[in-house]
Amino acid sequence: MSKKWQISRRRMLKGVGACMALPFLDAMALPGMSSPVPSKSPLRTAFIVMPNGVHPHHWTPAAVGRGYEFTQQLLPLKHLQDDFLVLGELMNMNSLRTADGHYTKTANLLTSTRIRQTTGDNINSGGVSIDQVIANHVGGDTLFPSLEYGLDRIATGVDINVGLTRLYASSISWKTATQPLTKEIDPKMAFDRLFGRYVPGAKIKNDPWKQSVLDAVLDDAKSLKRNLGRSDQDKLTEYLDSVYSLEKRISDGANQEKFAANLTGDVKKELIRLNQNIEEYAExxxxxxxxxxxxxxxxxxxxxxxxxASRVSTFLFGNSVSNRNFSFLPGVNDGHHSISHHMDDEKKLAQYVKITQWHMEQYAYFIEKLKSMKEGESNVFDNSMIMFSSDLRDGNRHSPRNLPVLLAGRAGGRIKPGQNLIYEKETPLANLYVTMLEALNIEKTSFADSTGKLANILA
Incomplete structure (x- = not known):
C-alpha cells in the first residue's frame, strides 16, 4: 500500500505551460571557477558513451604509435586517423567492487569512484563526474555550464538479477555524488531550450524561459514540500535553487544580448537548417x-x-543493459544487450561488430560536423576534446579492464592525436581525466583514483 509521502519518479511540478522533473528524492517509490583556458577560441569537451562493450578482439590495433592498421570496429574512422587517439589498457578499477555486471560500471564511468550498492533511491556515485569538474571551471562564460543528452528515458525499478536500482543505468553526469543530471532525449526540446528564441524568422511556440518555470510551479512545490521528510525537503530546496540560478543566467537580458550579438552568419544559417530538420523529423x-x-x-x-552556448557536454547512446533493436542494420537481427552476451558465437560476434561500427559512424559524423564549423583560421574540432568509451570491454564477460577508449581533437594544439597508445595493464581511467584537465589548464593534479598523467598525449 502506498503511503502519503511516497511519490513516483514521474511526479512533476506543473504550472500553466511549464513543468519540471524532480530530482531523485528518498520519498520516491520504486515500482517493484577559474578563468577559461587562454586561447583565441574557447576549448570544448564532450564525453560520448556507448553501453554493452565491444568485440574484444577487433578493437585495438596491433601496432603502437602512428600509421597503424585499422581493426574492423574502427574502420568507420579510417579517414580520420590523424584526428584521434586510441588508448589501450585503461581501467575503471572502482567499477569492480560490486557484483553488478553493468550499472555500477556505467554510473561511475566519469567519476571513477565506488558506487553505493542499493535497491532504493539513496543513490550515490561516490563523487562528482569529470564533465562537471570541467563545467565548474569553464561554464561561467556560457549560457549553459554543461549539456546532458542521450537517447533513452530514465530507467526505474530494481534489477533483481543483481540487486541494484536501475536508476544507475541512466546517468553518467553527476553534479554531486547524490545528484545526477537528467539527460534530454528529445531533439526538439533540446533545440528549443538552447536556440528557440535565436532562430532568425522563426516564431517561438513554447519558449521554456519566457517566464519563470519556478514561478509557474511554486504552489505545487510548496504543497509537495510539506509532505516530504526533512532530508527530501533539503534536496528539493537545493535543486530548485540551482534551477533558479540557471534560469536567472539564461533569462538575463545582458547575457541574451551578448549571446545573440556573437552569432555569426554561418551559425544563424545552421540554426535555420537544424530547426527545419527537427520540425520535419518530429512530424x-x-x-x-x-x-x-x-x-x-x-x-x-x-x-x-x-x-x-556551452563548452561541456555528455551523450549517452543507451542506458545500461540497453537492448536497443539494431535490426535496421544489414545482418543484425537482435537487440544490443542480447548480442553482447555472444558466448563466443561467431554469428553473434559478427553482429556485435556491426553494432559497434554503427556507433563509430556516429562518432565520425560528430567529428566531421565539428571540423566543418570554421573558427578563425581553425575549426571547432581543433579546439575540442571528444572522448568516446564504453563502460565494458566485452559485454559477454562484463569486463571493465582495457576499456575501449578514444580521444579525438587537438584542444587548441595541446593534444597530439593520430596515435595508438598502449599503457601498463590496469592504468586508471582517471589518469586520462587528469591529462584532459591539464590540457584545459585546470589546476587539478589528481582526480578520483588517478596516479598521474598519461604519457605521449600532451603536446
Missing part, C-alpha cells in the same frame, strides 16, 4: 532506426559548441 519519425535522431542530437551539441 514523421517512426520505426526503430535511431540514426537520424542520434545525428540531430549530435548536431545540437555541435551547434552549442560553435555558438558558445
Amino acid at each position: 514523421v519519425r517512426s520505426g526503430v532506426d535511431v540514426t537520424e535522431k542520434t545525428r540531430m542530437m549530435l548536431d545540437i551539441m555541435a551547434l552549442a559548441f560553435w555558438s558558445d
